Amino acid sequence: MVLAACGWADAQTDVVIALNEVYLTYNSDNNVNALENINLNLHEGEFVCLLGSSGCGKSTLLKIIAGFITPTGGTALMEGQPIKGADWHRGVVFQQPPLYPWLTVEDNIKFGLKMRGVAANESQKRTEEYLRKVGLLEFRNNKPYELSGGMKQRVAIARALVNSPRVLLMDEPFGALDALTREQMQTLIRNIWWETKCTILFITHDVDEALALGTRVVVMSRRPGKIIKEIKTDFTYSITGENSNRTRYSTRFQMTREEILDLINKQDLCYNI
Structure with a gap:
C-alpha cells in the first residue's frame, strides 16, 4: 500500500513526542493562560500540521517540544524521557x-x-549532501546577505536537517515568502520528508498549505489554546507535479478545507462576541 511505503503513521507506530495534560501560564500581572489540557502524540515519520488563529499558542507549543520553555503543568516527553532544554535531536x-x-x-x-x-x-x-538536497551547491561560498528569502530558508532547513534530528519543528517557515517561492519550498520539504522519514511538526496559518503537506492536521482553539480537532489526511502523497491542481481542487480536498475553516471561524466568532 502506498501510504505504508511512504511512512504513514498510525496508532501502532512508535511515539516520538508525547505531551500529556500540558498547560502553560505566563506569569505576569494578569497570569495569561496560553495552553490548556494539551494531549498530543507525534508518531515516527508523521508530518503534523498545526493550525489555529493568531495567539492561540501554536508557537508556545512548539517551544515546549523544542525545550525552549518548560510547561507549567503536565509532561512533555521525547521517546519516554522528559524534555529538558534544547537538543539537536529536535531541529x-x-x-x-x-x-x-x-x-x-x-x-x-x-x-x-x-x-x-x-x-x-x-x-x-x-x-555536501544537504547542499545538494536544497539546491545550493553553487552558492556554498555566498554569505546570507547575498541570498533571496527562499534561499536563506533553504539554508536554515539544511542546517537543521544535517544533524539528522528525530523531529523537525517548523514555525511558519514559509510565511514571509511570495506565493511561487512558497510552493517551491513546500515541494522541497515534502521531498526531503519522503526521503529522510523525519518526523515533522509544521505550524502554519494556511489551511491549503496544511492539507498539501500534512499526514495529520491539528486544529487549536483560541487562547487558552486547546486541541479541538485532529484530521488525518493523505493529500501530500498525490500533490506531485501535474497532479497538484487535480488534488487541490478535488471535492474531498475542498470539503476538508471548508471543515477546518469553519472550525477556525467559529472560534474567532465566539472570541469576538
Missing part, C-alpha cells in the same frame, strides 16, 4: 532564518556539526 526552523551573517552558506549549515564535535570528513560529507 527548529523559524519564519526568519537566524543565519550567521559572517559565515558562508556552507559554514552555516556545518555549524551545528562543528559544535557537536563531528569529525571533519563526516561533517563535510553531510554538508
Whole structure:
C-alpha cells in the first residue's frame, strides 16, 4: 500500500513526542493562560500540521517540544524521557532564518556539526549532501546577505536537517515568502520528508498549505489554546507535479478545507462576541 511505503503513521507506530495534560501560564500581572489540557502524540515519520488563529499558542507549543520553555503543568516527553532544554535531536526552523551573517552558506549549515564535535570528513560529507538536497551547491561560498528569502530558508532547513534530528519543528517557515517561492519550498520539504522519514511538526496559518503537506492536521482553539480537532489526511502523497491542481481542487480536498475553516471561524466568532 502506498501510504505504508511512504511512512504513514498510525496508532501502532512508535511515539516520538508525547505531551500529556500540558498547560502553560505566563506569569505576569494578569497570569495569561496560553495552553490548556494539551494531549498530543507525534508518531515516527508523521508530518503534523498545526493550525489555529493568531495567539492561540501554536508557537508556545512548539517551544515546549523544542525545550525552549518548560510547561507549567503536565509532561512533555521525547521517546519516554522528559524534555529538558534544547537538543539537536529536535531541529527548529523559524519564519526568519537566524543565519550567521559572517559565515558562508556552507559554514552555516556545518555549524551545528562543528559544535557537536563531528569529525571533519563526516561533517563535510553531510554538508555536501544537504547542499545538494536544497539546491545550493553553487552558492556554498555566498554569505546570507547575498541570498533571496527562499534561499536563506533553504539554508536554515539544511542546517537543521544535517544533524539528522528525530523531529523537525517548523514555525511558519514559509510565511514571509511570495506565493511561487512558497510552493517551491513546500515541494522541497515534502521531498526531503519522503526521503529522510523525519518526523515533522509544521505550524502554519494556511489551511491549503496544511492539507498539501500534512499526514495529520491539528486544529487549536483560541487562547487558552486547546486541541479541538485532529484530521488525518493523505493529500501530500498525490500533490506531485501535474497532479497538484487535480488534488487541490478535488471535492474531498475542498470539503476538508471548508471543515477546518469553519472550525477556525467559529472560534474567532465566539472570541469576538
